Amino acid sequence: AAGIPIFGLDALSSAAYGPEAALTLLIPLGLMGVREIVPITAAILILLVILYFSYSQTIEAYPHGGGSFTVASENLGDGAGLLAAAALMIDYVLTAAVGISAGVGALISAVPSLQPHTLAICLGILVLLTLVNLRGVHDTGLVFLIPTYLFIGTMIVVIGLGFFHVVVTGGHPAPVDAPPKLPPATEALTLWLLLKVFSSGCTAMTGVEAVSNGVMAFREPTTKNAKRSLTIIIALLLVLLAGIAGLCRFYGIGATDPTGTGYQSVLSQLTAAVAGRGWFYYVTIGSILLVLALSANTAFADFPRLTRAIALKNYLPHVFILRGRRLLYSHGIIALVGFTATLLILFGGVTDRLIPLYAIGAFLAFTLSQAGMVMHWRRNKGKGSTARMCINGLGAVATGITLLVVLVAKFVAGAWVTALLIPCLILVMMAVHKHYRKVAAETASHEPLRVDNLRPPLVIIPLDRWSRITEKGLRFALMMSQEVIAVHVDSTEAGETGRSICDDWNTEVLEPIRKAKLTEPKLVTLKSPYRFVLQPLMEFVLQAEKQDESRQIAVLVPELVVKHWWENLLHNQRANVLKLMLLLRGSRRIVVINIPWYLDRG
Template sequence: MGAWLLLKVFSSGCTAMTGVEAVSNGVMAFRDDTRKNAKITLTIIIALLMILLIGIALLCRAYGIGATNPNGPGYESVLSMLTRAVMGHGWFYYVTIGSVLLVLALSANTAFADFPRLTRAIALDDYMPHVFLLRGRRLLYSWGIYILVVLTGLLLIIFRGVTDRLIPLYAIGAFLAFTLSQAGMVMHWKREGGHPFRMFANGLGAVATGITVVVVLLAKFTDGAWITALLVAVMIVFMHAVKRHYMRVDREVFLDRPIVPALVQEPIVVVPIDRWSRITEKALSFALSMSNDIRCLHVQVADDPDEICKDFDRFIADPLKAAGKCVPKIEILQSPYRYVLQPMVDYILKAEKESDVRKVCVLVPELVVLHWWENLLHNRRANLLKAMLLIKGTRRIIVINIPWYLERG
């Protein structure tokens, strides 16, 4: 029982030494000489940390102060009890507790400063989504901050804000990172050749922090440490999956040859039309500037009047013939079951197979209204058609929006 209690105390006390990693993560933020200034800062932090820990331990022993159960009634932190025992419950007590709150708020900022930089460094090696490489309007890696806010909020909700329950999660993650970084430095000095003292120092650090990880994992396993162990395994699998995805994308899009002129041909242009209108005119005008192979698709469902052919000859074919221009073809697709989009998609996929080289360019006319609620007054077939082509399409199918914007008034 004494050994187990010692392990639990050791695992809880180790978290007091976390936070120094913020210096190593932010070495590049120091002024020159960066390494020298970072070493000085880290040494000062460690010295102050030792003094504070020793002082708190001695004072708690002198005043007979022990920790209370965070889940029990009348819970009070050790710092609160120690300050009240030494200075009483006067103004100094409230100044001290307020100062502790400000310091904790400031220390929490290190995660928001370092986590985005960390995710960016990992994303540079393709083990995290490349969205973490993007800078926001304030020149920060905003997506790292967004993800951190969401995840920390979920943790606080799940653990109901009891920090004692969060200690195992934090300790295992921090000391596992310490172990890996120290072991990495051993390999670094080995590749550099020589430096036996530095290899020994980093090796000793890796062993010490590795033992700490094992102790914390065993002592706090039932208190929530199992969640961290599971998350670490899930993150490793996730990061390797992201890496494999980016490697596959690089293999497929890589090109080391010049453009092939024989492959540059006019596309097959497909324009879905419902009736003759300004929107149809805009789409056809753009199509005529692209290719001489233009196909107007019209889906005729049962009981619909056959007016599109008359309008096509009157408003499209005859004027273009008279001007000596290319006349588009009109394709009437019969749909007895009143399906409109699926026959179009089937035709486009069939047209793509007519040639091994030519691309199929689908011009999708759509009405753009002024207010969001006006979308409810119109069918959104254009958006559905684009979504279906995105899902079922191939590399030689290109979709282009042809918007018609309603004017005010």
């Protein structure tokens, strides 16, 4: 049961917003609407049980971890894998966004004066999570353990105490702290509304796949331990969801306007109604806030792992494979934070607006995972494989239908965002893949090294005047090749004077070279009006390139390297500009070499 705090967080914390998401849509039905939460929850619980059996089988079949991306790519092909990848990325981003926003919802229920600062607090928590994760905290067991058990414990006390009152009062408990009065009904019950309520309520199931993702992290026997944890987690979730629905029904607790000033989360109303607003209330709310924030934190572990897996298949930039300092996949973390912040800002940190986006991503991932399992059993025939295929088939059909219901019922409310994002993500991933394939094809070589024509390159070195920088550059040129051309661009304007390399060429360069009987470098002077230096140089290099089609050309640019960034403002970035220009206009035979001369250094 050691896995429950870590792998149960995501699923169990969903109890804090799933039922509320359903109740929010029932607001227009008034008190009558609250009664509908019971049959809706019953339907959700049935789906949850189906998912339980389905994922139990995934655990057995994938003892090294069977995330949707793995299961879908392996069994349904790359296309389904990409679809699962896009769905999961969105799912993880929303796990972070909804975890944070729902946690802040709990906080502002307890301290209503914070309500105008909802978004700021959400972003503050996001920054906190980012800093903690970029520092790379490893031993977080205890941090997860205490809030999770506190959350489960307090919720069970609330549910137990609540039903005790219900039983004692014959079904008419008196709330200790009365919930806000339900508004009068303004709409009638329709099937369409029930479908929408069910779609929203389904977010209560998000996160149940966590155990199957991380089977390999359990102690031996891993499969058995993982299955036991899954059983406990689903059982607890069933109890929480059923208990919350039942108590709402008996206490007459509905959702409040999620953007209004009098907002009270359902769990806050429930706790206050059952146990009053004493210390127990604040401990409960505190544990809810912590558990939701920690469930957001699970995305910080899962998202970078997912992007790494996708990048390993060349569908995302390879930076996602690299580990930064502290061994973190920091690019993945940064991408997650960017997307999460964008969503929180776009939707004002209001959970209710994020729910439709979340449901689509989660159920698409569920469906692909279950469909993949069906194919898995078809391929790996064996004892009981037909029965297993049927169970996963049931799961696939159930989640698939739910997905369709969610897509249709929630399209206008926000599911369109996800429905649009998924193809966009897939297009990006395909473009990335295409690029890597193209580069691999273009650069692949099945021929051995060509050893013909290995004579040293023609070295061209632009020189301004004689200095230690010039000397270093020239020495390097002479080391590289016997054929060196020094180019001086004379850009002085009429009336200007000044010493140039031409004045010192004979005494400082040629004399020592003649004495040592080395090959003499050539000096070429290019006249240029208007202080243009780079253009004439460029033309000269391109001309030289044309003259000998088989020749490598090395352009040596001696450059000053300063100590402080601001000192760079004082020196023309000619070396860099020249390099860029030759990159743009030159051919593969031209190589630009900066010869650095460090100021203040030996």
